[in-house]
Amino acid sequence: MDSTHLGWRTLAKRQWPLACALLFFTGSETLSDYTSWWQLPGSVVVGALAVLSPRRPFDAALAAATALVASSVVLDVVDETAGPAVLVSGVTLSEGAATMALVAILVRQASLPRVLVGVVALVLAVGFTQPLRPSFWRRYYSDVDYAGPTFWQQVLAGSILLVLSVGTGLYFRARDRERATTLRAEVAAAQHAERMALARELHDVVAHYVTGIVVHAQAAQAVPAAAQEVLPIIAQSGNEALTAMRRLVGTLRGAETSDASPAATSDLADDVRQVVAQSGQPVRLSLDLPSGVPPSLGRSVLRLVQESLTNTRKHAEDVTRVDVSVAVDGGVVHVVVADDGRAAKAAPVGGSGGFGLVGMRERVELLGGTFSAGPGASGGWEVRAALPIAE
Structure with a gap:
């Protein structure tokens, strides 16, 4: 099972507009005279799964499809209709909006095989709501002899909504890919700049001291009598080289060090x-x-x-x-x-x-x-x- 490891705070910042919209739709349906309380648990579950789906989009899609079918079975058993605003098949406005959000998030984040399986599961679950749930239109509009949208009208409406959902997901997926590419480029540039800075520091500081050590050592070899004068200089250069190396290591390890170079005073x-x-x-x-x-x-x-x-x-x-x-x-x-x-x-x-x-x-x-x-x-x-x- 895939997981984006999205933190709850980040999830709340990203999903609060969707959560508010679904709460508004669900609240409007609850206050309607046509709504059955048996419909409310299914709508709440599907809406909650849509809001939380960025953490586990594939699992949320399968769970939402199961919840739609289960809600339809319950409504059929108690002989209650889902309403009032039926968009496609037998789903309500809140369920339809949550399903569209689930499809978009699934396309945005999941791999292609999981996208195909998840979208097919949601489409089939929405399709099964029509034969399973009692008809809202036949029950409340029988006096005007209106049975609701025809099959092909529902297929057309559902196809349009599905294309909108998939297109939204693809758009955000492309945006995420572009953002990730930009971030990788920025990280690579920062790493390159840091490596160049360290290379300059090694060359300018450490190589300077080491060169002095080698030159004075060669002078001592050429003139043995000068060894006593040269050895203290070699020792001092070695200590300064070690100090510079410790400072560089501290920088690489991210440590705060007060051991500044003696050549960097005020x-x-x-x-x-x-x-x-x-x-x-x-x-x-x-x-x-x-x-x-x-x-x-x-x-x-x-x-x-x-x-x-x-x-x-x-x-x-x-x-x-x-x-x-x-x-x-x-x-x-x-x-x-x-x-x-x-x-x-x-x-x-x-x-x-x-x-x-x-x-x-x-x-x-x-x-x-x-x-x-x-x-x-x-x-x-x-x-x-x-x-x-x-x-």
Whole structure:
């Protein structure tokens, strides 16, 4: 048996218009002089099944068909008519409306085999009400010699109502499919954006520290006497890499963490100085930063400086100077990192996945800025970025 697992609160929000309409029809029939109280239980059961059918549409359709037949048998036994407003065959207005709703919901939610079985069961149950129930028209309109709609008139009316019900169900089924497709696309886009953000974070932060560890380890191997000076730097870089990894794992697990990166404090100038000092390169630093740079934007500035210095260390040889400039002008943070080295002939430390420049460009463009990277005018490599300060 199928179940949509629709919650009761969601069901109430979706079905209250149908419930009110069926209550109105049933109440109008109950207050009529032509209505038998023997008809009321069947109408209430079929209406309740129609309202609750989104939870189990196929089961509700079979139960409603059974209820229609059972109600017809009861009315035949007690010799009471169903009335007053007979639409098709022997069903009342409330029963007919509930049956149409059941067909529409069944077509909307159930699989094709269940739709066929459920619709056939409801159509047969409605058809059996005509021979089973005493004729409302013969009993109350015998003096005008009117026996009610002819067989073919009822078939035509029933066919029109059935087509309307099936068409309504197909329309909502298409809407549900379109909504599900849109939702899947949004989820996929959100997952892709999250993966890209994590990839940038891994490349910009963790790879930066690991590259430093490898470079200093290679320096210690080349100059054993410098090992005592290099080992503390390696240990510090390793600890910072572990801290960054723990933060990323906490983000993946959805945990709230106060272990923010040390390069993301409220003082952007000090943060830039710390990144430059940790790079171990001959950097000439120029800062012109007011205190109004938002921390979220400052973090992106730090990542740009950090990744640019990492690229210099990995890809450039014979570097004697790296100019790093971070300044604010006209509400825009300008970042320039330029070196005077030449392209390395050997493969860079840790290989080159080619994601550094891509990640920097994506980070800048997401913030509405501009990014460029390429050979400098006097040689070397130059990275430029302009990030607007959001008001």
